Every structure is written in C-alpha cells, then in structure tokens.
Amino acid sequence: MLRNSKDRFGTVTIVLHWTIAVLILGLLLTGLVMRRTEIDPALQFSLYQWHKSFGFIALGLAALQALRWLVERSPAPPPTLGPMEQMASRAAHLSLIALALLVPLAGWAVASASTLAIPSFFFNLIVIPHLPLPRSETSEAFFALAHATLAYATLALVAVHAAAAIYHHFLGRDEVLVRMLRSGSAPRPDSTISAPEKDDTLVERKRR
C-alpha cells in the first residue's frame, strides 16, 4: 500500500517519516558539533557545507510530507487513544510538520543573510541561490538565533513524540508505533481486538 488508508499509513508516508527523522537527528548532531564544540577549522568548514546540503534535502522531503499531509487523508487515530491524547498528538504532529519546514528555512536564511556570503553548493553539484534577505551582522545573528532555537525546540518535541510512541508500544500495547513501521493490511494482532480489558492483550502477547 503506497497511500494511506482509513487506518493504515501508506509506504510513502512511512518512508518519508523515517528518512526525515534520520536527517533531522543527523542535522541536529552536526549542527551542535560544528557550532558548539572546538573542532578543526577545516573540518568545521566541511561540516557546515554538509549540514547545508543535507538540510536542503530535509527541507525538500519535509515539503513533500507537508504536501502529502495536506492532500491525503490521515489514518484515524487508533481507538486506544482518548480524546485528550488525540488532541495532543494532533497538535504535536502539526508542530513537527511546521518545524520540519521552518528549521531548514531559517538555516537557509542564516546562510543567505551571513556577511560571509558563502555559496550553498549543494553536494558540490549546483549552487542554490541565497534567499533575498538583507546581508548584515544583525540579520545573520537574528536568523542564527531563530534557527538554533527552532532546531532545539524540534529536538525537544521529537523527544516527547518518540517517548509517546514508545509508551504506546510497551505500556499501552497498541498499534501506534507499529503502524508507522510497516504498512500492510494486517494490524498488530494483539491490538486489533481493541479489547477494553488490557489483561487479555497481555495474555495474548505472552502466548506468542
């Protein structure tokens, strides 16, 4: 199943989700290392350029994911979720979609507003033009602060998001995590029952 269905995520959504996740975590790590640690200046320069190239990929994929989210239906939340959980998860997912766009856009703005005017040479293949922004120290400092703040806010939200998924998997024992891992039509056997008695599911799990 490439597309989302009424209760399953399609392969496109799943692949985009995990690719973006890996990119964002990698970009957070390179961003942190290149900005906050004492490293060899030549390595630092290279890291900046890799960071920008991979950041553009993250931006492109996040734009695709956002577009998909706008045009495609989202599977209904698993029935195990209460109304509060549904609201919280919808708010978190919306914020993540927005941040996945805003963070790289702010990064692009840093590169564009910087007085260093270092070209963004995407994987040494093509030059991605700078955004039409005033190039000054203040402008650069503003976008650098915005980029860093939004990036670390994303990290915090990703942590909550991942904790929620893990909580649902190991304590809630529902399909929240599993349905973002594989598409297919057969949901997690021990959660389709959606039995109100948690004890039953526990027994069934242990039997496997």
Place this chain on the structure above:
Amino acid sequence: MTSLRRPMGAALPRALVALFALAGTPALGAKAPALVDAAGTYRIASSSTVRFSVGQVGGSGGIAGSFTKFSGTFRIDGDDIGESSVEFTLYPESVNSTEGRIEDFLRSSAVFDAVNYRTVTFRSTAVSQTGPDTATIEGTLTVRGKSRKERFAVALTDWNRRSISFTIRGSVRRSPYGMTVGTPIYSNVVEFNMNIRGQKR
C-alpha cells in the same frame, strides 16, 4: 596577463625605456648612466601592497584580502637583467580581509597555520625579460613548509634615482601547499596582485 603587455606610461623617464629594452647591451652611448643608476640593491618598502583574491563558484564574490607585514630585498643587475634576484618574506598573521572571521580562518590550521608556519617565503631562481618594461620571475615559494616553483609576471610602473616600483601578478594553486579547504566552493587558484616599491640601499 595581457595588461602586462601594455605600453609603458608616458610619464616614465625615457632613459628607463632604454634600461629595460637594452639591458645587457653595452653599446648604448649616452644612455648608459641611467642603467648604472637603476642597477643596485633595493629594500622592499612597507608602503608596498600585497593583495590576493580567490574566486568562488558561480562567479561573483569570493575572498579578497591583503598582507600588511612583509619584507624583502631585490637586486637589479645592470649588466644582465637575467642575473637579477629577489627574496621576499611575508607574515600570514598580518592577513587583512573583509571581516575578522575570515582573517581568523586564514590564519588557522585550515589555511596558513600561522602559529606553526610564521612565514611565507619566495626566493627567485630565474629572471627573464619579456618586454621593454616587463619580466618574468621564477622562484621557490615556501608555504606551510612546502616548497614549489612558481612564476610571477612583473611590470615596471615607476622609477627614480632612489626608488623603483613594479606591479607583480601571479596565480598560485594552493592545493600543493596543503591548503585545499573550501574547494570547490572557492577556487584552488589564488590570484596575487602586488605593488612593490623598492627603496635603493
């Protein structure tokens, strides 16, 4: 390079034309004294400028700067220009650019490594005259402990009894000196453009 072949400025003393056109040709009669005058040893004056630029991908922009601390001497051989010589030392920590971040980066281990290699030196090995007021200097450039043969084009711009000025241009590939950082965003070729004024000793 083509600019080096331009005719000499009209303001230059006529004797100087003779000096460079006929260097090494003894039968010059009345103009011989000028030749003797220009020959000699010169100290490179601190009013000289040593500018460089590195192009960037996409054309416009790049890195440009200058060095403010350097020293050197050169000797013009009155009998045979080809026997002239130059020794030049510059101190990369004196690099000047459009902003401090760039200067720090150029001084750092990524580029000049100015702490470990305090000087960049040039010692000529051959000088050959290429026109009435132009010459090519070949020599050994030492950067970051690595020495290579480089060539610079020299054009005479001004001259009097006590001092002499040249523009010197040359393109140096930086990768052989272990300075590949920033390529290919920034060109491997560094363009030098110097105005060197010598004070006669």
